[in-house]
Amino acid sequence: MAFSPKIDIRRKILDTARQLLVEKGITNVSIRMIASKVGCSVGTIYFYFENKDSLVHSLIEEGFEKLIGIQEDVAATNQDPCTRLKEVCRYYIQFGIDNPEYYEIMFMLHSDRMSRYPAEKYRRAFKSLGMVTKALVEGREQGDLMVKDADMETQLIWCHMHGIVSLILSKRIHRSVDHTKMIELALEQIVETRRHPDMKVS
Amino acid sequence: MAFSPKIDIRRKILDTARQLLVEKGITNVSIRMIASKVGCSVGTIYFYFENKDSLVHSLIEEGFEKLIGIQEDVAATNQDPCTRLKEVCRYYIQFGIDNPEYYEIMFMLHSDRMSRYPAEKYRRAFKSLGMVTKALVEGREQGDLMVKDADMETQLIWCHMHGIVSLILSKRIHRSVDHTKMIELALEQIVETRRHPDMKVS
Amino acid sequence: MAFSPKIDIRRKILDTARQLLVEKGITNVSIRMIASKVGCSVGTIYFYFENKDSLVHSLIEEGFEKLIGIQEDVAATNQDPCTRLKEVCRYYIQFGIDNPEYYEIMFMLHSDRMSRYPAEKYRRAFKSLGMVTKALVEGREQGDLMVKDADMETQLIWCHMHGIVSLILSKRIHRSVDHTKMIELALEQIVETRRHPDMKVS
Amino acid sequence: MAFSPKIDIRRKILDTARQLLVEKGITNVSIRMIASKVGCSVGTIYFYFENKDSLVHSLIEEGFEKLIGIQEDVAATNQDPCTRLKEVCRYYIQFGIDNPEYYEIMFMLHSDRMSRYPAEKYRRAFKSLGMVTKALVEGREQGDLMVKDADMETQLIWCHMHGIVSLILSKRIHRSVDHTKMIELALEQIVETRRHPDMKVS
DNA sequence: TATGAATGAGCATTCATTCAT
DNA sequence: GATGAATGAATGCTCATTCAT
Numbered sequence A, B, C, D: 001m002a003f004s005p006k007i008d009i010r011r012k013i014l015d016t017a018r019q020l021l022v023e024k025g026i027t028n029v030s031i032r033m034i035a036s037k038v039g040c041s042v043g044t045i046y047f048y049f050e051n052k053d054s055l056v057h058s059l060i061e062e063g064f065e066k067l068i069g070i071q072e073d074v075a076a077t078n079q080d081p082c083t084r085l086k087e088v089c090r091y092y093i094q095f096g097i098d099n100p101e102y103y104e105i106m107f108m109l110h111s112d113r114m115s116r117y118p119a120e121k122y123r124r125a126f127k128s129l130g131m132v133t134k135a136l137v138e139g140r141e142q143g144d145l146m147v148k149d150a151d152m153e154t155q156l157i158w159c160h161m162h163g164i165v166s167l168i169l170s171k172r173i174h175r176s177v178d179h180t181k182m183i184e185l186a187l188e189q190i191v192e193t194r195r196h197p198d199m200k201v202s
Numbered sequence E: 001t002a003t004g005a006a007t008g009a010g011c012a013t014t015c016a017t018t019c020a021t
Numbered sequence F: 001g002a003t004g005a006a007t008g009a010a011t012g013c014t015c016a017t018t019c020a021t
Helices: A005-024 A031-038 A042-048 A052-076 A081-098 A100-107 A125-141 A150-169 A179-192 B005-024 B031-038 B042-048 B052-076 B081-098 B100-107 B125-141 B150-169 B179-193 C005-024 C031-038 C042-048 C052-076 C081-098 C100-107 C125-141 C150-169 C179-192 D005-024 D031-038 D042-048 D052-076 D081-098 D100-107 D125-141 D150-169 D179-192
Strands: none
Touching: A005 A031, A005 A042, A005 A052, A005 A100, A031 A042, A052 A081, A052 A100, A052 A125, A081 A100, A081 A125, A081 A150, A081 A179, A100 A150, A125 A150, A150 A179, A150 B150, A150 B179, A179 B150, B005 B031, B005 B042, B005 B052, B005 B100, B031 B042, B052 B081, B052 B100, B052 B125, B081 B100, B081 B125, B081 B150, B081 B179, B100 B150, B125 B150, B150 B179, C005 C031, C005 C042, C005 C052, C005 C100, C031 C042, C052 C081, C052 C100, C052 C125, C081 C100, C081 C125, C081 C150, C081 C179, C100 C150, C125 C150, C150 C179, C150 D150, C150 D179, C179 D150, D005 D031, D005 D042, D005 D052, D005 D100, D031 D042, D052 D081, D052 D100, D052 D125, D081 D100, D081 D125, D081 D150, D081 D179, D100 D150, D125 D150, D150 D179
16 A cells, blocks of 8 residues: 555655755755656645745754754763763764755755744754753763863864864865764764863873 | 056956855855946956856955965964964964855855866865964974874864854854854864873873 | 525635735735635635636626615615616715725726626626616606716716726825715716706706 | 837837737736747846836836827817816827727726835826816816816816726727717716806806 | 847746546 | 645746847
């Protein structure tokens, strides 16, 4: 028994849009292009989505759900704050690399376009970062980490991760550098820079 | 003696384009808009620039020249590799924040669009990073820094800086966090993470 | 006992359409808009009406019924032809002002659109004018009015009334002029211009 | 020697638009239709006119200029206020019948659309009516006419004329009635209703 | 040098209508 | 009876680009 075609086509539109997004960037993807690639009429897209923005916003929300889902799993299976910090970060980066289409609209949109997405929705983005903050605070409480301003450190870690993802996605990292090794090094630095001196092996 | 008007108008086009770029993002700036703001005809723009891409490319080149100029000055006035590293990084970040229009087209363009810019030109970008590598290597030679793979570390530092600049430019850093302090903290971490253990105060 | 919902919904469609018509004008009212305001699906409207034209035609017919109903009442309660003429005219004008949505589609539609409405139906419109003609003829027979060509005079009176209604509805009458007083003056002129000289007070 | 083609095409657009307007009514005339009938591209129309509204507004202005021009001529060649009143009215009606496309957009537009035309421009419409008022006032001063409120009477005369023109244009006048004779009768009534009793032959 | 005129393809969006269920 | 899904054509408008002058 097949799934209801009603759901099928909405999904197909979303998936096709995502796919085109990676190739061309959001501004260069038109409703017509999506329709023709889906194999439906333009009107059909407008039956499922109020307008182009709302289609993109659906994608953004999906992206956040996926990212947060992944990170919650990771957080749940890592007790130790330091390890948890490292793993949450690892999966953030991995998510970006594996889902360029989601990552681009979630974090790489021009602020002009971003402003058209209800700000309230963007707050969900911080659930993801919340897990970073939590790991930092718990690490500090256990005496493992040395963190003065957990919020600022969170933003800084985000910057680090975002820089890695976005430069990889835009193919700007020099080809002589191995991405996997670079990411591993970054994760280590993220944790070690904040490690409490007493905890370090001299 | 007046400057040749030929140069004047080319400059004015470039400047106007840059200005519009910050507000609207590149895809939303049209040749017509530039022309009407400059006060010339569309044709005039096509007299000075082959097409829209080539106008943007001129801007990109200008941006790189400006960035490298700044960093060369900074590098020249800082003998100590560690300090030099910090200052070169500081000015990279500062450049991005002060020149969003340049930074956006230099480093935040969708890779699809980037591919239309002669790859060879992009190699200049690495002059800027070359100074980072040089500082790392010299720091290592002097025993101040512990750097296994200088190229990889360079890319990683770039990621860190780029993440900071691009999240600030796209207004995504949480408003509770002070940008200046965050940048200062980042610069410290960039250097300290790579500091040789023997050089650290216990 | 409730009314059959079948009738209820048909009525609701008609009423909603009328309502939207005043605000936006016929070409700017879409089936979708009606459906969404009624709270039913587009298909439902097509169940009750063959197409948009036929919906409008139903409205036109309703309008004529209403107008004629009013005028028949008025005619029945006014024996004297001159008074009757005046009152029939007064209520025509009043009807137009009170029911802009009906009046607009009955008398202000572009002739192109009008041609799609079965001409035969339009003849009913003349029942309304028939009462004007009747009053004119009777007034002449009684020696009160001086009317050479009753049909032509009927059309002329119609023109006068229609001009008043349509300029008021399209908000073109200068704001310094009081509508009620203007209408009263017009009604007087309509009768007096045709009053037999012998009947006038010298 | 031919006229500059620059002027030619703008004119051709205006003329074609006018032509299509009569046939279909304004809402049913699209830029594409005009372009294809003119034989130019859509873009060309947008080169000469900012948007559809502004094209229509140009037409409206042309219409007013034409109407006022005609009436000024008529007014200049008729000294006697009563005759002048009659002739100004005659030419108003004639103008409407001869130029349905102008008349429709000048006086028969849905108020919704009208509101998009700068109100200030519409005041020109009253120059035309101003000549009616002037004739009424002068006729009263000379003792020929009996006019209590010249402004109200002006509006009423306008209603009368507009009713005639608009019902003729929308082909609603009964076919048994001769338009020319009906207009002549109307003009007589317009003047005679307002004639001072002392001036009437008993 | 610089411009005004023109193009054709493209855009997001809306529409009246149809039809299987 | 009523609906949800779909269509295809149309709408107003903008774009990068060209080219004769």
